[in-house]
Amino acid sequence: MAEQRIGYLGPKGTFTKMAVDGLFDGGTYIGYESIPACLDAVENGEVDTGVVPLENAIEGSVHLTIDYLVHQVNQSIIAELTVPIKQHLLVHPDHHNHDLKKIYSHSHAIAQCHQYLHKNYPQAELEYTASTGRAAEIVADMGTGAAAIGNHLAAEENGLKILAENIHDYDNNHTRFAVVQKNPMTLKVKDQFVTKQKTTVMVTLPKDYVGALHQVLAAFAWRKMNLSKIESRPMKTGLGNYFFLIDVDQPYDQILFPGVQAELEALGCQLKILGTYPSYQLDIPSPIRRA
Amino acid sequence: MAEQRIGYLGPKGTFTKMAVDGLFDGGTYIGYESIPACLDAVENGEVDTGVVPLENAIEGSVHLTIDYLVHQVNQSIIAELTVPIKQHLLVHPDHHNHDLKKIYSHSHAIAQCHQYLHKNYPQAELEYTASTGRAAEIVADMGTGAAAIGNHLAAEENGLKILAENIHDYDNNHTRFAVVQKNPMTLKVKDQFVTKQKTTVMVTLPKDYVGALHQVLAAFAWRKMNLSKIESRPMKTGLGNYFFLIDVDQPYDQILFPGVQAELEALGCQLKILGTYPSYQLDIPSPIRRA
Structure with a gap:
């Protein structure tokens, strides 16, 4: 059997790559x-599986992933992976007691370390990059006097050392990643902790009217189906036209879900299953290097 | 009276700056x-008013804005502004029939022009930048052979010319911007089309249980209050703890809203008004230069 080909949001050293390393064997x-480039590669068969951020992401927007899955490609979510976000301050190995004049990272990562930076490096100039992985590449090229904010993998991949660990302001920060396939095949993953089975559905309304969402949710509520996330997103047909994205905390079955579907269709809504999948939780190993 | 000081998500030539130019007089x-830097400036009084993207943004994430407003600062949304997103291909004024080797922009802007780029410039290398404004700056420095994707203001501000207009794949793409203040004062704006009055509320649940959101929405639905957006967002206290962000299509009043609030508090929920405000719509003038 051919080796599985896995596409992910790069460059090397991103949180997505860390998710991939943690999940796949x-x-x-x-x-x-x-x-989009990653999802396109899944679509045209360049890779079998894609891994992209879905919620609370550092590099990239949830909305971009959702909208692309809904509008541009025809793929299923076959797993999700939750990864704790731990940000470190990364410097060149030659860096010792130099002043830090510039700190590079993605704007979201800089935002997550806002209080730390304000307290410890009020004078440093903040430079925004397209990803935390890119920030680490830049600092590896520049040498001393600059730092990047990123994860321990970005340090390893770029030969940087960690000057300060866990500089993010809030603990309990996680990113959800979606694992997607066009032609669902078995996923060969490491032994992981599966927290639960989930199903993501998309509901479109015939038109916007008062109480529409309340009516949609009734179909789930009276069946005692728990929803762990709901979001309204604009259709690309103009402002005011919305669809709903709903995460249900149970696997797809042939009794409850067809019942919900029939009830929603009677209201003029459409329901599409974007995926039914296990939810994996990833533990992040401690950083291996320290200044 | 002192001149109003307005902070916005820069650099020059971003869609946010275009929103600011369209709204303020x-x-x-x-x-x-x-x-975060923009909202901090509002918080510490460096500026009176801040303008940041709220939904379907190009430069920056909705989630970042929402989370920062909810967790980090104490400000009110006093207006929203909806701006159509039109992307153009921008080149150096010396560019004539050169090959385009590299195309620079924010990843969301590149995603929005995906089909156009794939069809017209399949060979060009795509380079991701922190904002569309930054992409235009880079191309202005580089000269011929490169292009940026951005709006007409980015062309003007950086002395670039427009090689191709409206290269975005979907029409009807808009960004919503929030206008925020710490100490609400009168907003001096140009004559704008106010589409409606809106109120944004945040609802937190005591704990997650089946049908919770359905119960929350009932308080709005039976009062025939129309909701134009709803989103569940994780609290920063760990996965699984959510709050709801709800846009109601009417101004705050002393009858319906206190009724909703009392009903939700009886369920153990908390309701916080993030703002009640006019919704402005901005028309974008046509580009003034063309290659």
């Missing part, structure tokens, strides 16, 4: 520079 | 490099 890994 | 404008 071998295969060919290909980093893509954007979420 | 004079004042001192200060561009900030990130959403």
Whole structure:
């Protein structure tokens, strides 16, 4: 059997790559520079599986992933992976007691370390990059006097050392990643802790009217189906036209879900299953290097 | 009376700056490099008013804005502004029939022009930048052979010319911007089309249980209050703890809203008004230069 080919949002050293390393047990890994490029590669068969951020992401927007899955490609979510976000301050190995004049990272990562930076490096100039992985590459090229904010993998991949660990302002910060396939095949993953089975559905309304969402949710509520996330997103047909994205905390079955579907269709709504999948939780190993 | 000081998500030539130019009738404008930096400037009184993207944004994430407003600062949304997103291909004025080797932009802007780029410039290397404004700056420095994707203001501000207009794949793409203040004062704006009055509320649940959101929405639905957006967002206290962000299509009043509040508090929920405000719609003028 051929080795599985896995595409992910790169470059090397991103949180997405960390998710991939944690989940998969071998295969060919290909980093893509954007979420659409990664999903396109899945669509045209360049890779078998794609991994992209879905919620609370650092590099990239949830909305971009959702909208692309809904509008541009025809793929299923076959797993999700939750990864704790731990940000570190990364410097060149030659850096010792130099002043830090510039700190590079993605704007979201800088925002997550806002209080730390304000307290410890009020004078440093903040430079925004397209990803935390890119920030680490830049600092590796520049040498001393600059730092990047990123994860321990970005340090390893770029030969940087960690000057300060866990500099993010809030603990309990996680990113959810979606694992997607066009032609669902078995996923060969490491032994992981499966927290629960989930199903993501998309509901479109015939038109906007008062109480529409309340009516949609009734179909789930009276069946005692728990929803762990709901979001309204604009259709691309103009402002005011919305669809709903709903995460249900149970696997798809042939009794409850067809019942919900029939009830919603009677209201003029449409229901599409974007995926039914296990939810994996990833523990992040401690950083291996320290200044 | 002192001139109003307005902070916005910069650099010059971003869609946020275009929103600011469209809405305000004079004042001192200060561009900030990130959403948190802009909201911090409002918080510490460096500016009177801040303008940041709220939904379907190009430069920056909705989530970052929402989370920062909810967790980090104490400000009110006093207006929203909806701006159509039109992307153009921008080149150096010396560019004539050169090959385009590299195309620079924010990953969301590149995603929005995906089909156009794939069809017209399949060979060009795509380079991701922190904002569309930054992409235009880079191309202005580089000269011929490169292009940026951005709006007409980015062309003007950086002395670039427009090689191709409206290269975005979907029409009807809009960004919503929030206008925020710490100490609400009168907003001096140009004559704008106010589409409606809206109120944004945040609802937190005592704990997650089946049908919770359905119960919350009932308080709005039976009062025939129309909701134009709803989103569940994780609290920063760990996965699984959510709050709801709800846009109601009417101004705050002393009858319906206190009724909703009392009903939700009886369920153990908390309701916080993030703002009640006019919704402005901005028309974008046509580009003034063309290659």
